[in-house]
Amino acid sequence: MQNYPMQRKNHLKLRAFMILGAATFLALGFTLGRNAGEITPATIDHAAELIGLTFSPSEKDSMLSALNTQRDNFEILRKTKLENSVSPALVFNPLPQGFYPNQNQEIADWGLPQSVTLPEKESDIAFLPVHQLAVMIKSRQISSERLTKIYLDRIKTYSDTLQCLITLMEEPAMARARAMDEELATGKYRGPLHGIPYGIKDLLAVKGTKTTWGAAPYHEQVIDETATVVQKLDAAGGVLVGKFTLGALAMGDVWYGGVTKNPWNLKQGSSGSSAGSASAVSAGLVPFAIGTETLGSIVSPSTRNGVTGLRPTFGRVSRHGAMALSWSMDKIGPISRSALDNAIVLSILNGKDEKDASTIPAAFNYSAKNDVKKLKIGYFKSFFEGDRPNIKNDQAVLEVLENQGIELHPLELKPSMNPGPIVNMLLVEGAAAFDELTRLDLDDQLVAQHRNAWPNIFRSARLIPAVEYVQMSRQRTLLIQEMHELFAGYDVIVTPSFAGQQLQITNLTGHPALCLPNGFAENGGPTSITLLANLFDEEKLIMLGRLIQKNTDWQAKRPPMFDR
16 A cells, blocks of 8 residues: 655544544543633633643553543533433523513613813823723814824834734724714714724724734635624724734634733733734723633633723624634623723624624613612622632722622532533534634644644544534533523622633623723732623623722723833
8 A cells, every 4th residue: 555645744643643532522621621620811822721631642551541531521421410301402592591681772871071181191092991082082182083093103113012913904094083083073973982993803804904813824814894893893983903913713822923922021922812902902002902702712811911801792792704713602892991991892792683693682781870789799709718829809809899888799609510521512613613724734834733722623623422512512501591590699790700610601601701900910910800790781790890990990000011
């Protein structure tokens, strides 16, 4: 038989690959769910929360041991009793049985100040939140043209240092800004995003520009359409200035051009996968940017970069024109300098889209007049106990709330099933989304080729049995129902961002999260706290988040190297 030379680096021979793939099924979440417990920014960067291989493909004994362990770990899925009424089809419907979101949309009351003093220094202007910039634009204290130029200049000055930019849109941005100024001069005002510059994660298509997905195989890709979220921001008066980096195919902070940097520590990556969006907001290159999250990709970089990220309810925001990684878990949301800014942006992004069948019509009703003290606030008590790193920062948030007269109710997060194995659904869907990339060997072009990188994950995920995928779907349906029942008793639940398995659980169930800065670690890096709410209750997250940020200055801190 003729022998053909191996064409691929880091690809296994067929026999070894089949063994590896079968064994890896357990590691792609089972090991995590049973042993690891927490997802952290570091594990998100390196995908260790998804794949925890403890053996080398060339080590036969380790493979055989893993295969034996596989048999044991399949039982993890079977320990939860599933009734025949639990349909796998419900996996794509995050709504619990009998639950329908409110569709009575009201006019928002943002409670914006009557006036804001224009700072003298351009760097001070650059770090203002959207809700203050909006007041200055409307009162014509500053023009959109000048504001846009400030941000474009900062992008041109700092983006190479941060490795956070893929496409600068200088000419169309300046033309757009002048058009917004002209509209305002004629009395036409589109709302608080009128004339406000912003950026997007480069997995969102914009007609006439590259949409690279952060990955070398797609670095010249041009998609002949514009994502729905960008169309909505355009209609609201936003000024798109650039497309920012993401970890290749939405994992980590490594893209085909390098590693996106954390403005607080240039020796550290920005975390991912919304790496460029969070880094750019943190460094004052834009007042807000759009990110996406499948399993931590807004929360993690928001934490690392010390900014405020909002992960909306699954189905609230259209994903038309966005790269798909996991059809049942991908979510699009804003990253900004404040909870209120995120609310303003979400009010524009929200809504049913006929081009995205997963979108669910739901009102987003925020009013600054609503009394935050009428909310019932819970917290996961055990997550705030012990001596883990940065726990004092988390405890400080509870103290702020108590000092503001908020009654805190202790509770625990104890679902009846382990969410770790269910995360394998993400990997199956990712492998399906990038089936062609794998089959055509284009994954060779990806920068990351280690055993925990996408090429090996996609190939291994192809061997996850369909039966197990269906069983995971059924368990996920039960998990959604359990979490809905838990949140039904509380308006907001406060939790450390990476404690326990809440990040896995709430991403699987589609619940919204608001990630806020809450101080700094001993190494000088930012830390965060997360607020959770029931499906389509984002306005309650904003109410509590705004209270916290009105009474602290964590979100106002600036990375010193870029505060000039």
